[in-house]
Amino acid sequence: MEPVVRLERVRHEFPGVPGVLALDDVDLAAPPGRITALLGPSGCGKTTILRVIAGYLRPGGGRVLLNGRDATALPPERRDIGMVFQSYALFPHLTAAANVAFGLRMRRLRGEHLRRRVRESLDLVGLADLAARRPHELSGGQRQRVALARAVAIRPAVLLLDEPLSNLDARLAVQMRGELRRVQRETGLTAVLVTHDQEEALELADEIAILDKGRVMQHGTPEEVFRAPASRWIADFLGYQNFLDLPGKGLVTVRPEHIGVLRPGDRLPPDAVVLAGTVSDLRFRGTGYAVTVETDESGPVVVLRADAGLAPGTAIRLSVPLARAVGLDGRAP
Numbered sequence: 001m002e003p004v005v006r007l008e009r010v011r012h013e014f015p016g017v018p019g020v021l022a023l024d025d026v027d028l029a030a031p032p033g034r035i036t037a038l039l040g041p042s043g044c045g046k047t048t049i050l051r052v053i054a055g056y057l058r059p060g061g062g063r064v065l066l067n068g069r070d071a072t073a074l075p076p077e078r079r080d081i082g083m084v085f086q087s088y089a090l091f092p093h094l095t096a097a098a099n100v101a102f103g104l105r106m107r108r109l110r111g112e113h114l115r116r117r118v119r120e121s122l123d124l125v126g127l128a129d130l131a132a133r134r135p136h137e138l139s140g141g142q143r144q145r146v147a148l149a150r151a152v153a154i155r156p157a158v159l160l161l162d163e164p165l166s167n168l169d170a171r172l173a174v175q176m177r178g179e180l181r182r183v184q185r186e187t188g189l190t191a192v193l194v195t196h197d198q199e200e201a202l203e204l205a206d207e208i209a210i211l212d213k214g215r216v217m218q219h220g221t222p223e224e225v226f227r228a229p230a231s232r233w234i235a236d237f238l239g240y241q242n243f244l245d246l247p248g249k250g251l252v253t254v255r256p257e258h259i260g261v262l263r264p265g266d267r268l269p270p271d272a273v274v275l276a277g278t279v280s281d282l283r284f285r286g287t288g289y290a291v292t293v294e295t296d297e298s299g300p301v302v303v304l305r306a307d308a309g310l311a312p313g314t315a316i317r318l319s320v321p322l323a324r325a326v327g328l329d330g331r332a333p
């Protein structure tokens, strides 16, 4: 299917910082009816990409296609885009309903059509009862819902979400993820979400593009990206801790929860590599203990255990199942 948003070799260098490419040949496609997340560390270019898609920033090179049409030179108001910002950006003197109506009036909706669309949009985010309140009379979560209702009310071709949940406290942010997902499903909107939060990307996105220094490092489904990171840098960024140089396998990474501890007398499991070492650290991680083992051949290796039974200084053997080892050699840098 034709992507709703396509970036082709988009480059940008900010005038104040010559020689540094904020965007370095970015190719990106956001398919219809899906949420595509842009995930990456601070300064990697996520917000710059959104500004290019929205038309607030004209890139130095490359093309922006919206629904297959070249939109590179189109001003923002002619791009049919809805935006939700981290700061909500609501009009403080307008009620929730008037905030939602604003964009619709700009699109020349009037009378009963306008009222109905405002009502539907506030209903969609569960705020019909609070339509008459002004932003200062609403909680952070409710304000964010108004911002979402305002963005979806215009039924944009693309919904751009710039860290929409990062101003909410942790519990509310998690609750709002579900809400956002439901609204996107019910409306069938195409969305591009900027986040630096992996869990948020995992839970919300159908596709994830991982960025570093203005470049797309990997693009795939959450499963593809998390199960098979394309490079050591991506594995590091996603929180993989164990990097092992295994004979015949080269550099691999393995999740701590997949590494076993062999007791004396245990048989060697098939298709596993055994590493001998000494426990050097034990940390409580809520769901269990992260045990660091200084191995003879591969340096520190972290394993997860349910109990605190492994005291520092204990000599142990680890079994690393080869089926769980993700190869990193020969992949993109």
Ligand SMILES: Nc1ncnc2c1ncn2[C@@H]1O[C@H](COP(=O)(O)OP(=O)(O)OP(=O)(O)O)[C@@H](O)[C@H]1O
Binding pocket: 014, 015, 016, 017, 022, 040, 041, 042, 043, 044, 045, 046, 047, 048, 049, 196
């Ligand atoms: N107006 C600007 N002038 C000069 N440099 C800029 C400007 N806006 C962004 N940059 C630079 O471009 C790079 C990308 O910035 P961008 O805001 O897109 O990053 P980001 O991934 O959204 O970061 P964060 O997660 O911190 O918001 C950074 O190095 C930033 O310093």
